[in-house]
Amino acid sequence: MSTTLHTFENGTALAEGLADAVSAKLAAAIEARGAASIAVSGGSTPKAFFQALSRRELDWTKVTVTLVDERFVPPENERSNHGLVAANLLQNKATAAKFLPLYHAAATAEDAAVKASRSAAAVGAPFDVVVLGMGTDGHTASFFPGGTRLKEAIDPATPRGVITMEADGAGEPRLTFTFSSLEDAGLLVLHIEGDGKKEVLARAEASGDEAEMPIRAMLRRATSPLQIYWAP
Numbered sequence: 179m180s181t182t183l184h185t186f187e188n189g190t191a192l193a194e195g196l197a198d199a200v201s202a203k204l205a206a207a208i209e210a211r212g213a214a215s216i217a218v219s220g221g222s223t224p225k226a227f228f229q230a231l232s233r234r235e236l237d238w239t240k241v242t243v244t245l246v247d248e249r250f251v252p253p254e255n256e257r258s259n260h261g262l263v264a265a266n267l268l269q270n271k272a273t274a275a276k277f278l279p280l281y282h283a284a285a286t287a288e289d290a291a292v293k294a295s296r297s298a299a300a301v302g303a304p305f306d307v308v309v310l311g312m313g314t315d316g317h318t319a320s321f322f323p324g325g326t327r328l329k330e331a332i333d334p335a336t337p338r339g340v341i342t343m344e345a346d347g348a349g350e351p352r353l354t355f356t357f358s359s360l361e362d363a364g365l366l367v368l369h370i371e372g373d374g375k376k377e378v379l380a381r382a383e384a385s386g387d388e389a390e391m392p393i394r395a396m397l398r399r400a401t402s403p404l405q406i407y408w409a410p
Contacts, residue, residue: 180403189226189371192409196369197230199405200307203365207306208240215242215301217355217363218267219311219319220259223371227309228267238274242301243267246310247320247354248280250287250342257350280340280353287342287351294353295339303338308363312370315347316382316391320354322347323390332357332388332395361400368396368406376408 186192200216207214218224245259253260260279268277278297284290310318317323321331322345330336331343331354338359343352360366370379381391388394396404 193226201234216307232272244278320352321392366402
């Protein structure tokens with residue numbers, strides 16, 4: 179699989195450059211079929227990107243925003259990715275976008291995953307844009323080393339949709355889109371910052387087991403070229 183590294187001088191330039199690329203892709207999708215979809219990741223890295231994207235001129239009423247993965251916590255919880263996106267992306271011009279949550283107030287994470295899969299199926303596939311992050315352990319989405327359903331999650335034969343994941347490094351139970359849901363996005367991005375993350379990426383690009391560093395599944399087997407956006 180091919181990867182392209184886009185390097186920026188600093189985090190601000192990276193946020194603006196990525197917002198330009200993503201908004202262009204969303205605008206093209208709206209032009210082509212009257213709707214666009216984007217799945218984004220949580221964590222501290224994407225905040226500036228979210229804020230930059232929220233100011234871009236788009237017909238946001240035709241954009242559906244969802245999450246690559248989520249913790250099984252309500253949006254008001256400080257660890258909720260929904261809460262993070264609401265505070266940073268669904269602002270300014272992007273307040274008009276439709277948001278598709280993965281968390282639902284269900285009895286179990288499994289029940290929430292079923293509901294999320296059903297609503298995601300209505301959006302259509304593939305996503306126009308997927309923006310992934312990566313942890314220092316080499317996880318992406320909620321594909322954690324040692325995760326309870328890691329093998330199933332990164333198996334390309336596993337259908338599109340949302341499944342649950344638990345892992346020592348994950349904290350709460352997680353809800354995550356499967357590999358097959360993410361790997362063929364119109365624009366597939368890995369957004370990382372700092373020399374530490376670049377070193378993790380270099381290790382992942384070397385030979386080794388996907389179960390050890392699950393980001394390798396995307397690096398090696400994604401259908402769409404992986405666009406790596408990085409700044410020191």
